[in-house]
Amino acid sequence: xxxxxxxxxxxxxxxxxxxxxxxxxxxxxxxxxxxxxxxxxxxxxxxxxxxxxxxxxxxxxxxxxxxxxxxxxxxxxxxxxxxxxxxxxxxxxxxxxxxxxxxxxxxxxxxxxxxxxxxxxxxxxxxxxxxxxxxxxxxxxxxxxxxxxxxxxxxxxxxxxxxxxxxxxxxxxxxxxxxxxxxxxxxxxxxxxxxxxxxxxxxxxxxxxxxxxxxxxxxxxxxxxxxxxxxxxxxxxxxxxxxxxxxxxxxxxxxxxxxxxxxxxxxxxxxxxxxxxxxxxxxxxxxxxxxxxxxxxxxxxxxxxxxxxxxxxxxxxxxxxxxxxxxxxxxxxxxxxxxxxxxxxxxxxxxxxxxxxxxxxxxxxxxxxxxxxxxxxxxxxxxxxxxxxxxxxxxxxxxxxxxxxxxxxxxxxxxxxxxxxxxxxxxxxxxxxxxxxxxxxxxxxxxxxxxxxxxxxxxxxxxxxxxxxxxxxxxxxxxx
Amino acid sequence: xxxxxxxxxxxxxxxxxxxxxxxxxxxxxxxxxxxxxxxxxxxxxxxxxxxxxxxxxxxxxxxxxxxxxxxxxxxxxxxxxxxxxxxxxxxxxxxxxxxxxxxxxxxxxxxxxxxxxxxxxxxxxxxxxxxxxxxxxxxxxxxxxxxxxxxxxxxxxxxxxxxxxxxxxxxxxxxxxxxxxxxxxxxxxxxxxxxxxxxxxxxxxxxxxxxxxxxxxxxxxxxxxxxxxxxxxxxxxxxxxxxxxxxxxxxxxxxxxxxxxxxxxxxxxxxxxxxxxxxxxxxxxxxxxxxxxxxxxxxxxxxxxxxxxxxxxxxxxxxxxxxxxxxxxxxxxxxxxxxxxxxxxxxxxxxxxxxxxxxxxxxxxxxxxxxxxxxxxxxxxxxxxxxxxxxxxxxxxxxxxxxxxxxxxxxxx
Numbered sequence: 001x002x003x004x005x006x007x008x009x010x011x012x013x014x015x016x017x018x019x020x021x022x023x024x025x026x027x028x029x030x031x032x033x034x035x036x037x038x039x040x041x042x043x044x045x046x047x048x049x050x051x052x053x054x055x056x057x058x059x060x061x062x063x064x065x066x067x068x069x070x071x072x073x074x075x076x077x078x079x080x081x082x083x084x085x086x087x088x089x090x091x092x093x094x095x096x097x098x099x100x101x102x103x104x105x106x107x108x109x110x111x112x113x114x115x116x117x118x119x120x121x122x123x124x125x126x127x128x129x130x131x132x133x134x135x136x137x138x139x140x141x142x143x144x145x146x147x148x149x150x151x152x153x154x155x156x157x158x159x160x161x162x163x164x165x166x167x168x169x170x171x172x173x174x175x176x177x178x179x180x181x182x183x184x185x186x187x188x189x190x191x192x193x194x195x196x197x198x199x200x201x202x203x204x205x206x207x208x209x210x211x212x213x214x215x216x217x218x219x220x221x222x223x224x225x226x227x228x229x230x231x232x233x234x235x236x237x238x239x240x241x242x243x244x245x246x247x248x249x250x251x252x253x254x255x256x257x258x259x260x261x262x263x264x265x266x267x268x269x270x271x272x273x274x275x276x277x278x279x280x281x282x283x284x285x286x287x288x289x290x291x292x293x294x295x296x297x298x299x300x301x302x303x304x305x306x307x308x309x310x311x312x313x314x315x316x317x318x319x320x321x322x323x324x325x326x327x328x329x330x331x332x333x334x335x336x337x338x339x340x341x342x343x344x345x346x347x348x349x350x351x352x353x354x355x356x357x358x359x360x361x362x363x364x365x366x367x368x369x370x371x372x373x374x375x376x377x378x379x380x381x382x383x384x385x386x387x388x389x390x391x392x393x394x395x396x397x398x399x400x401x402x403x404x405x406x407x408x409x410x411x412x413x414x415x416x417x418x419x420x421x422x423x424x425x426x427x428x429x430x431x432x433x434x435x436x437x438x439x440x441x442x443x444x445x446x447x448x449x450x451x452x453x454x455x456x457x458x459x460x461x462x463x464x465x466x467x468x469x470x471x472x473x474x475x476x477x478x479x480x
Numbered sequence: 481x482x483x484x485x486x487x488x489x490x491x492x493x494x495x496x497x498x499x500x501x502x503x504x505x506x507x508x509x510x511x512x513x514x515x516x517x518x519x520x521x522x523x524x525x526x527x528x529x530x531x532x533x534x535x536x537x538x539x540x541x542x543x544x545x546x547x548x549x550x551x552x553x554x555x556x557x558x559x560x561x562x563x564x565x566x567x568x569x570x571x572x573x574x575x576x577x578x579x580x581x582x583x584x585x586x587x588x589x590x591x592x593x594x595x596x597x598x599x600x601x602x603x604x605x606x607x608x609x610x611x612x613x614x615x616x617x618x619x620x621x622x623x624x625x626x627x628x629x630x631x632x633x634x635x636x637x638x639x640x641x642x643x644x645x646x647x648x649x650x651x652x653x654x655x656x657x658x659x660x661x662x663x664x665x666x667x668x669x670x671x672x673x674x675x676x677x678x679x680x681x682x683x684x685x686x687x688x689x690x691x692x693x694x695x696x697x698x699x700x701x702x703x704x705x706x707x708x709x710x711x712x713x714x715x716x717x718x719x720x721x722x723x724x725x726x727x728x729x730x731x732x733x734x735x736x737x738x739x740x741x742x743x744x745x746x747x748x749x750x751x752x753x754x755x756x757x758x759x760x761x762x763x764x765x766x767x768x769x770x771x772x773x774x775x776x777x778x779x780x781x782x783x784x785x786x787x788x789x790x791x792x793x794x795x796x797x798x799x800x801x802x803x804x805x806x807x808x809x810x811x812x813x814x815x816x817x818x819x820x821x822x823x824x825x826x827x828x829x830x831x832x833x834x835x836x837x838x839x840x841x842x843x844x845x846x847x848x849x850x851x852x853x854x855x856x857x858x859x860x861x862x863x864x865x866x867x868x869x870x871x872x873x874x875x876x877x878x879x880x881x882x883x884x885x886x887x888x889x890x891x892x893x
Contacts, residue, residue, distance in 0.1 A: 080511050379811065394825040398792065403820040408515065409835040412810040421830035422822045 038096035038194075040223075044068060047193055050096045054162055054196065059173075067182045067192030074186040082339055084310050088284055093225040093256055095194045096140050103135070103145035103160055110136075114143045123216050123245075130462060131243075132211035133158045137228060138218050140196040147213070155204040158213055161229045164200025171202050175233055179262035179318070180290050187312075188288040191227045191260040198228030198259065203238040203269070212241040212274070212460065217257070219248035219283070225256040232262070234269035234297075243274040243463065248283050254309065255283045263291030265299050267321065272300045276463055278470060279308035281337055287313045290345070293353075295321030302458050303330040305340050306470050314372060316345030319353035319384075326355040331452050331467070333474050334367030334399075343372035343405075344388075352383040359390040360452050363399035364474060370402040371420070379410035388418040393425065393451050395444065395475070425451075445475045486582040492589075496606035503600040512597030515783045515815040516754045520723035521697060524604075525669055528636030532662035534559040541630040543658060544876055548625035554632045554662075556611040556639050564625075569653075570616040571627060574642050577614035584616055588646050588677050592703045596727040596756040601699050605640050605673045612642030612673075615655060617682070619648035626654040626685075626877060633670060633696060634662035644675040647682035647710070654685035656877065661693035661720070668692070674702040678710035680734065685713045687877060689884055692720040694751065701727045706766070708734025715872055717881055718745040718753050719888035725754040732759070732766035732797075741770040742872070744865045744885065747780030747812075748892045757786040759801065761794040764824075770801040773868045775861045776812035777892045785817040788831065792823045801831035806838065806864055808857065808892075858889055 038049045047068050051061040076085045104110045107124050118124060118136050127134045133147030135158070147158040157168055164172045182192040199215050219226050234240050248255055257279065265271045271291060279285055285308040291299035301315035317326025328344035346355035361369035371390045392401035403420045425447040433443035449456075449468055456464045506513045538560045541552045549563035549571055558573045565571050570581060577585050594602040613629050631641045645655055661668060670692070678684040684706075690698055698721050706712045718724050730739045745753045759768040774782045784803040805814035816833035838860050846856035865885055872878050 079509075379813070382810075392820075392822070394822065394827070397795070397825050398823075399825060401820065401822045403818075403831070405816070405818060405833075406514070407816040407833060407835065408813065409805070409807065409815075410811070410813040411807060413837055414807070415834075415836040417832070417834045417836075418816065418818065419830065419832040420818070420820060422820055422827055423829075424825045424827065 035100035036096065036098045038094065040094055041091040042068070042093070042095055042194065046095050050194055050196060053096070053098065057166065060165060063177065064193050067189050070183045071186060071189035071193055074189060077186065081312060082310060082341065084339065088254065088256060092223060094221065094223055095225050095227070096196055097221050097224060098139065098141040101143070103142040105146050107144060110144050114138050117218060117220065118144070118216065126214065126462065130211060131214045132209055133213045135160065135199050135215045136218070137197040137215065139221055139224060139226065142197055151209070154207050156207060156209070157200065157202040159200050161195070161198040161200045161231060164231065168200065168202065171233060172200055172231065175262065175264050176231055179264060179292050180260055180288050184288060187258045187286040188260050191229060191258050191288070194225070195227045195229035195260065198230040199232070200230070201232040201240065201242065203234045203240050205235040206237045208239040209241065212243050214243045214245070216245045219255055219257065223253045223255065225258065228259045230259065230261040232271060233264045234266060234271050236266045237268040239270040241272040241274065243276070243460070245276050245278070247278055248280045253282065257283055257285045257287070259287045261287070261289040263299055265291060265293045265297035267295045268297060270298045272302065274302045274459060274463065276304045276467060277308065277311070278306050281307060281309055283308045285311040285313065289313065290316040290318065291326070292318045292320050293324035293326055296323040297321060298325040298327070300327040301329070303328065303342070304459070304467055305330070305332040305342055306474060308338060310339045310341065312341045314343040314345050316347065317355060318347045318349055319355065320349045322350045322352055324350060324353045328357045328359070329455055329458050330359045331455050332361040332369050333471060334361065334363050334369040335474050336365035336367055339368045339370065341370040341372060345374045346376070346386055348377045348381060348384040348386070351381050354385045356386070357388040357390070358455060360393070360455055361401060362393045362395065362448055362451070363401050364395045366398050368400040368402070370404065373405040375405070375407045375416055377409045377414050377416065382412035382414070384414045386416040390420040392422045393448065394422065395425065395448070441475070445472050448475055484579050486578060486586070488586050489578055489582070493607050496603045500600060500603035500607055503603060505600060506597055510597065512756065514785065514817065516725070517723070517752055517781070520752055524638050525636045525667065526638055528666070530555050530634035530662070532632065532634035537632045537662060543628045543630070543656065543880055544626055546625060547628035548623055549627045551613060552630045552632070553611065553641065555634055555637060556641055558611065565623060566621060568618045568621060569623060570614065572614060574612040574614045574644065575610065581614070581616070584646070585614060585644065588644060588675055590673065590675060592705070592729065592731070594701065594727070596729065596758055598699055598701055598725065598727050601671050602673065602701055605642070605671045605701070609640045609642045609673070612644065613655070615645040615653060617647045617651040617653045620650045621648065622652040623654070626656050629655065629657045631657060631659045631670070632662050633659070633668035633692060634666065636666055636668065638669040638671060641670060641672045645684060645686065646677045646679070647684045648679045650681045651679065652683040654687070654874065654877065656687040656689065656880070658689045658691065659698065660691050661696055664693045665695060666693070667695040667697070669696065670698045672698065672700045674700070676702065676704040676712060676714065678706045678712045680707045681709040683711045685872070687715045687872070687881065689717045689881065690720055690724055691884055694720060694722055694749065696721050698724040700724070702729065704728070704730040704739060706730065706732050706734070706737040706739050709736035710734070711738040713740040713872070714742065715881070716743040717884060718743070718747070719884060721751065723752045725756070727756045729758040730760065730768060732761045732763055732768055734763050735765035737763060737766040739768040740871065741768070742868045743772040744868050745774045745782060746777070746865070746885065746888045746892070747774070747782060748777040750779050752781045754783045755785070759788045759799055761788070761790045761797045761799060764794050765796045766794070767798045768800070771868050771871065772803045773865055774804070774814060775806045775808060775865060776814060777808045779811045781813040781815070783815045784833070785819070786831065787819040787821060788829050789821045790824050790827055790829065794824045795826035797824065797827040797829065799827070799829045803833045805835040806861060807835060808837070808861065862886070862889060
């Protein structure tokens with residue numbers, strides 16, 4: 001359990017250097033160079049401004065305006081969620097910032113400071129190393145979007161959502177807003193009104209991507225709201241792994257990130273969506289993510305939430321076809337001043353569907369982690385199964401954790417099980433490790449890494465190493 | 481109630497009446513009523529008159545062979561009592577206790593705030609309560625056997641039975657409440673409240689058997705407070721009523737406190753049981769364990785919402801919560817919301833919930849031994865319920881509870 005991680009051990013020195021993490025890595029900013037700025041606050045004028053700049057087709061403009069009305073009509077969900085939501089001031093946020101440039105296809109074309117941003121975050125390096133394609137979003141718009149040529153030849157589409165809705169409307173439109181309807185919640189409505197950036201991916205029938213595609217979301221500007229919108233459609237029998245990373249510098253004011261991600265896995269397709277989020281501690285990260293899995297298809301969310309002031313994220317899978325499978329594997333780390341309110345939603349909508357949720361959280365200092373889950377198996381189905389496990393680790397005496405699952409099962413040969421546990425690193429365990437020469441901090445870090453080790457292995461190797469180091473950094477100074 | 485009621489009690493009832501009127505009726509969207517079919521509660525019946533023959537009900541009030549004391553109430557009025565309790569034990573109808581032991585009652589009567597959604601009905605109970613049972617066990621006194629209480633409902637009316645049990649240091653008592661309807665067709669409503677206070681190093685067992693007719697409804701609110709090194713065991717059996725809501729709160733108030741919360745529910749047809757629990761660890765070094773087992777038949781529905789809450793500084797807490805649902809038909813529905821809110825470290829807390837049907841393999845195994853499939857299913861369901869019943873730890877009480885369980889199984893067979 002406490003041995004050196006095998007993933008770290010097999011890396012060569014260059015790779016180790018490339019992924020070496022500096023604690024200030026994400027905490028820098030460049031002067032704004034925006035040609036387009038929707039100004040402060042949200043109104044129908046803001047929506048029109050975004051539509052005009054982006055030259056949205058009429059159906060998108062109509063979609064946005066309807067969504068704005070829904071957003072304005074919905075109350076904050078503070079009847080069940082944290083009161084901290086009331087500290088979001090929608091009139092003190094800028095909803096669209098862009099330099100007006102189209103996404104570049106080579107890094108050489110990307111403006112120098114944006115390129116430097118992503119160089120410092122290691123994105124081009126990763127693209128050269130193991131990715132099939134990258135989209136890098138800077139505030140509201142993608143600065144760079146490129147994919148390996150051989151994938152284009154196979155018919156794979158990997159573009160920004162703006163390009164998707166204009167250039168591939170026949171594929172894009174039938175699924176857009178169908179997995180997550182505008183009115184699903186207040187923040188999905190907000191995103192629908194002002195969305196900008198994000199990815200559109202289409203994988204043709206039978207195409208199986210061997211390397212992952214990646215998107216990287218970077219907030220550079222203060223008091224900014226980032227609202228990317230991602231739609232991934234995996235056609236029959238195809239396979240894709242998609243990874244996203246997120247950072248922002250730390251400002252005095254709160255920043256809002258409210259994405260909507262829709263996944264469609266058609267018959268026999270597999271989608272694996274991996275998130276490593278390391279937002280700065282002023283970001284409200286309020287994200288709606290859901291996938292539909294058709295017959296024998298699989299949607300798998302792998303999620304790591306570190307940083308942010310408040311994260312509310314419950315990736316879901318609607319299993320619409322017989323034999324479909326949904327999975328959510330998540331790690332959350334909440335440090336002082338942070339609330340990781342995460343979980344999973346499994347909606348069984350066909351016979352013999354299975355779902356699995358494994359969630360681990362660590363609360364450090366005065367951090368609070370929450371698991372919120374929903375499993376729904378309706379009456380007319382048979383042979384559905386769900387397994388949910390969530391474990392919480394408390395590091396300090398004023399750390400906090402909550403678990404709020406809701407499981408509904410009606411009828412025919414179904415089986416669900418939910419287990420949750422809360423524990424802390426035992427004094428005996430720390431003593432044992434200290435006896436072998438580790439200081440208390442190292443011992444705690446090793447224990448925490450042991451706690452999440454089985455889940456970290458689910459991430460691609462390059463990410464799992466980074467993940468462990470991020471957790472080590474967060475754990476620094478937490479003992480005592 | 482009589483005019484000799486103490487002033488504090490009259491003031492409490494007046495205040496509660498105002499609180500009831502000011503408190504909004506729960507709505508479907510309220511988190512504490514999630515998944516519940518609030519419409520099932522409907523209007524509060526009043527004015528119905530009992531048509532039952534008290535002597536016949538007394539004759540039907542069979543329970544334990546030799547209870548330490550036995551009380552029979554009809555619509556909250558005492559119709560029979562017998563006691564073989566030690567002289568220093570106070571055990572009498574609440575109406576009498578309010579006259580004879582007002583200070584003792586005041587010290588413990590409905591002290592805790594309702595946190596599980598029925599604040600309105602808790603206020604209504606407080607405003608309307610007329611009678612019930614008051615038990616006070618002095619320090620170093622152990623009651624052998626059980627105190628058995630029969631609550632009969634008759635007529636289309638609402639009753640407000642109250643049970644207040646206080647155990648002194650190093651004392652011991654077991655109380656069994658049995659709620660039944662005088663006939664099978666009159667829709668009564670019971671809004672009951674149980675106040676259980678276990679003093680230091682005492683043992684308090686409380687068993688509630690809800691066996692109302694299947695057109696009646698019940699809200700049962702239970703507050704348990706367990707002091708240092710004390711042990712409380714609260715068991716709920718639900719087999720009757722069209723709709724029943726149980727709200728059970730357990731406060732662990734001292735190191736070494738131990739609380740067991742047990743329940744068996746067997747709904748059938750359109751019956752709905754709504755169970756809300758709260759294990760509140762106020763003190764460090766306390767232990768609580770909850771085991772709820774539901775066996776669902778017909779189109780029935782259960783809702784379980786449980787929370788283990790550990791306060792700051794309640795270190796070395798050891799808490800468990802398990803809800804298991806056995807689905808016997810394709811049309812039943814089980815909802816589970818097991819929850820944890822942990823604000824201290826140095827804790828061991830876990831919860832689990834399962835919902836599943838009996839596997840074909842299990843039925844086949846019993847069939848291979850000559851047992852018919854229907855009988856095999858009942859055997860498995862009974863064995864499944866017995867796990868919770870057997871934790872009562874008293875053979876006679878277990879046999880009594882199993883008698884009611886078997887009567888229910890005989891009806892759903």
